[in-house]
Amino acid sequence: xxxxxxxxVWAARRHPGRWTARAALGLALLIFAAWAxxxxxxxxxxxxxxxxxLPLQLTDAVSLVSVAALWSFARGTRRRLMVELVYFWAxxxxxxxxxxxxxAYDFPSVFYFTYFVYHIGAVLAAVVFVxxxxxxxxxxxxxxxxxxxxxxxxxxxxxDLATGGNYMYLRFKPVHGSLLNVMGRWPWYIAETxxxxxxxxxxxxxxxxxxxxxxxxxxxxxxxxxx
Numbered sequence: 030x031x032x033x034x035x036x037x038v039w040a041a042r043r044h045p046g047r048w049t050a051r052a053a054l055g056l057a058l059l060i061f062a063a064w065a066x067x068x069x070x071x072x073x074x075x076x077x078x079x080x081x082x083l084p085l086q087l088t089d090a091v092s093l094v095s096v097a098a099l100w101s102f103a104r105g106t107r108r109r110l111m112v113e114l115v116y117f118w119a120x121x122x123x124x125x126x127x128x129x130x131x132x133a134y135d136f137p138s139v140f141y142f143t144y145f146v147y148h149i150g151a152v153l154a155a156v157v158f159v160x161x162x163x164x165x166x167x168x169x170x171x172x173x174x175x176x177x178x179x180x181x182x183x184x185x186x187x188x189d190l191a192t193g194g195n196y197m198y199l200r201f202k203p204v205h206g207s208l209l210n211v212m213g214r215w216p217w218y219i220a221e222t223x224x225x226x227x228x229x230x231x232x233x234x235x236x237x238x239x240x241x242x243x244x245x246x247x248x249x250x251x252x253x254x255x256x
Contacts, residue, residue: 030127030149034156041161049162050103056150057099063146064092070139085188085196088126088148090181091118095151098158110173112164116237117174119155121229123148131203165241171230178226 041049068084071077084093091114098111126148134140158164185197195201199219202209208225212218 030152034153037153037157038161041157042163045162050105053099053154054103056154057096057103060092060099060147060150060154061096063143063150064089064096067140067143067147070143080192080194083188083192083194083196085185085194087118087122087178087181087185087197088151091115091123091151092147095119095154099154102158102162107164109164109167112158113166113170113174114177115151116155116159116166117170117230117233118178119151120233121226123151123155125208127152129205129207131205131207133204159237160240163241163244165237166234171227171234175227175230179223 037052068077068082071082084090094111094114098108098115101108101111127145130144130148132140132144134144159166182197182199186199188194188196189199198209201215202218209218209222212221
């Protein structure tokens with residue numbers, strides 16, 4: 030993930046061209062194949078359940094938005110809101126999922142590959158979009174993304190109430206270790222997560238703006254990046 034991200038950012042900055050559209054399309058197809066393949070595998074193995082397998086985790090939203098943003102870029106349009114969502118969600122939720130996976134399967138299970146492919150794919154899309162292609166978040170991005178994050182959380186809560194599931198870990202903490210394990214008990218860890226999420230979004234905003242200022246200082250920035 031780190032190596033591919035560094036190479037992707039370097040290549041997009043130093044060697045821009047039509048290849049970026051083809052690469053975006055390829056990554057979009059890869060993320061979608063892994064994301065959809067996980068559900069297909071659940072159905073084939075007979076383990077799909079409405080309680081556990083509805084696409085209501087935040088990383089489901091990240092995966093779908095990543096596919097849409099990459100597809101849009103490959104077709105020559107740049108949906109800035111989708112890019113902002115990919116950047117903030119992938120480098121918070123997806124990156125956390127990669128570092129502390131709540132996964133009951135190990136290598137060489139098909140679920141091992143699908144899980145890491147679509148999570149890592151979203152992270153790669155985020156760093157290349159912002160730091161490689163210089164599609165920096167616009168003013169007000171943190172407010173927009175945080176509001177949409179709360180909206181998705183509300184949708185997951187409705188799903189939990191309807192199915193008895195634990196989407197977005199709103200009913201109890203994940204079985205495997207994560208940041209939630211160092212927080213308080215239910216329901217306090219939910220409030221703590223909301224505060225932490227806002228802090229992460231602000232930190233990611235500061236990082237993006239810092240890199241953008243460096244680009245401006247060097248005169249190495251496109252008109253689109255300043256829009």
